[in-house]
Amino acid sequence: MTSPPVLGGAGALPHRRGDPTASRAALYAECRELRADVAAASRFLVAGAGALGSEALKCLALMGAGLLVVVDPDRVEERNLARSVLYGPDDVGVPKVSAATARLAAWSPEGRVLPVVGDVRYDVGLGVLRRVDAVIGCLDGRASRLGLGRRCASADVPWVDGAIGERIARIAAFWPRRGGCYECTLTPAQWEEISAEGPPGCGAAQRGAREAGRVPTTPLAASVAGALLVSEALKIAHARRPGSGLPAPEPDWGLERYLVMAAGRWVDTRYSPEPHCGSHGGPWEVHEEPGLGVADPLAAAADRASALLGAEVAAWDVGHELVVSARCRRCDAADRPLVAEGAPAMRRSCPRCASPREVRTARYVAVGSRLARRPMWDLGIPPLDVLRFRAADGRAVAVELTGDLSRFPALLAEPLPPLPEIRPGSGRGRTAP
Ligand SMILES: [Zn+2]
Numbered sequence: 001m002t003s004p005p006v007l008g009g010a011g012a013l014p015h016r017r018g019d020p021t022a023s024r025a026a027l028y029a030e031c032r033e034l035r036a037d038v039a040a041a042s043r044f045l046v047a048g049a050g051a052l053g054s055e056a057l058k059c060l061a062l063m064g065a066g067l068l069v070v071v072d073p074d075r076v077e078e079r080n081l082a083r084s085v086l087y088g089p090d091d092v093g094v095p096k097v098s099a100a101t102a103r104l105a106a107w108s109p110e111g112r113v114l115p116v117v118g119d120v121r122y123d124v125g126l127g128v129l130r131r132v133d134a135v136i137g138c139l140d141g142r143a144s145r146l147g148l149g150r151r152c153a154s155a156d157v158p159w160v161d162g163a164i165g166e167r168i169a170r171i172a173a174f175w176p177r178r179g180g181c182y183e184c185t186l187t188p189a190q191w192e193e194i195s196a197e198g199p200p201g202c203g204a205a206q207r208g209a210r211e212a213g214r215v216p217t218t219p220l221a222a223s224v225a226g227a228l229l230v231s232e233a234l235k236i237a238h239a240r241r242p243g244s245g246l247p248a249p250e251p252d253w254g255l256e257r258y259l260v261m262a263a264g265r266w267v268d269t270r271y272s273p274e275p276h277c278g279s280h281g282g283p284w285e286v287h288e289e290p291g292l293g294v295a296d297p298l299a300a301a302a303d304r305a306s307a308l309l310g311a312e313v314a315a316w317d318v319g320h321e322l323v324v325s326a327r328c329r330r331c332d333a334a335d336r337p338l339v340a341e342g343a344p345a346m347r348r349s350c351p352r353c354a355s356p357r358e359v360r361t362a363r364y365v366a367v368g369s370r371l372a373r374r375p376m377w378d379l380g381i382p383p384l385d386v387l388r389f390r391a392a393d394g395r396a397v398a399v400e401l402t403g404d405l406s407r408f409p410a411l412l413a414e415p416l417p418p419l420p421e422i423r424p425g426s427g428r429g430r431t432a433p
């Protein structure tokens with residue numbers, strides 16, 4: 001299946017053979033709909049500030065996006081300089097998000113940038129995700145994408161996912177309410193790859209190309225994919241603001257598109273929601289709690305959850321595996337990391353003797369346990385997160401640490417227009433299963 005890369009689909013265009021000026025004018029008319037006021041009010045979260053993320057951020061800044069939350073755990077390395085438009089030699093050793101913030105501010109003085117050094121799966125509160133128009137995934141590897149997709153599903157925020165290969169650009173738009181999600185696209189072999197962890201980024205492809213005497217093509221694919229991602233993200237921002245005039249306001253949810261640059265060909269695959277996929281059960285009703293923040297003990301959030309549910313909640317549903325203890329197999333040194341098992345901060349080897357450590361994880365934390373008396377940030381909970389608590393009878397309730405909102409730029413506190421399909425009372429009020 002191939003089709004030209006045209007907003008609104010190929011069928012929408014009057015294409016007159018032999019009159020290139022007329023067909024070009026029709027093309028431009030379809031692309032004229034992005035509005036400066038919508039761009040200025042828009043907020044996006046960009047996950048990953050590598051080669052692809054840099055291109056997406058560049059486009060967003062130049063298009064006048066209002067607020068960019070930029071999330072990446074890494075520092076700029078020498079090898080990034082040849083691939084990324086955002087970084088210069090002075091940035092080597094600096095966190096990517098800090099270097100990116102400085103560069104983006106120069107390009108877009110009106111735009112705000114909120115840098116987060118961390119992993120988007122664990123270090124960004126769901127309350128941040130649910131307050132952006134869309135999330136733009138510029139990540140390496142399937143495990144990160146799967147994690148991001150699940151976070152976006154929990155926050156009920158649409159996301160566009162990008163990937164690059166040797167002169168291949170891939171984009172897809174996911175919103176579990178409206179089509180297949182990233183998780184739905186995974187084959188059994190890809191699930192195996194995820195459990196094995198550590199798939200190579202574009203670095204390996206680059207090295208392979210150099211060794212074979214070819215020119216690494218990451219900049220080409222990143223540039224194309226970055227621009228396409230931003231175009232899709234801007235569609236979402238316009239779809240949220242009725243009357244903003246875009247003729248085909250929504251992305252094609254669940255459609256994955258590969259642009260094979262060498263062949264000049266588009267390859268499309270559409271995904272429908274898989275019955276076994278856990279990302280389509282929401283959205284849950286989120287209770288915004290201005291009296292709660294990450295500095296409060298977990299027990300305080302649990303008390304509020306019990307009051308909301310009208311029954312004692314029993315446990316906090318962490319949403320991932322939390323490492324509650326790690327013990328060295330050789331020297332027996334032990335600590336309580338209290339970070340997600342897959343988080344970059346998790347040390348799998350002993351800090352004293354570098355031997356592998358035995359880890360114990362928990363998916364639920366009992367609200368009566370000693371851990372529940374600790375401040376929530378001690379448990380790896382990021383500011384403005386949404387916590388789910390479960391009662392013994394299986395009912396659940398979700399509370400947001402809305403008190404943390406003061407830590408974020410003012411634009412994030414302004415109400416976000418919902419997507420057209422999300423009307424009050426049409427599903428938003430459902431309680432978590
Ligand atoms: Zn799915």
Ligand SMILES: [Zn+2]
Nearest residue numbers: 328331350353
């Ligand atoms: Zn040790």
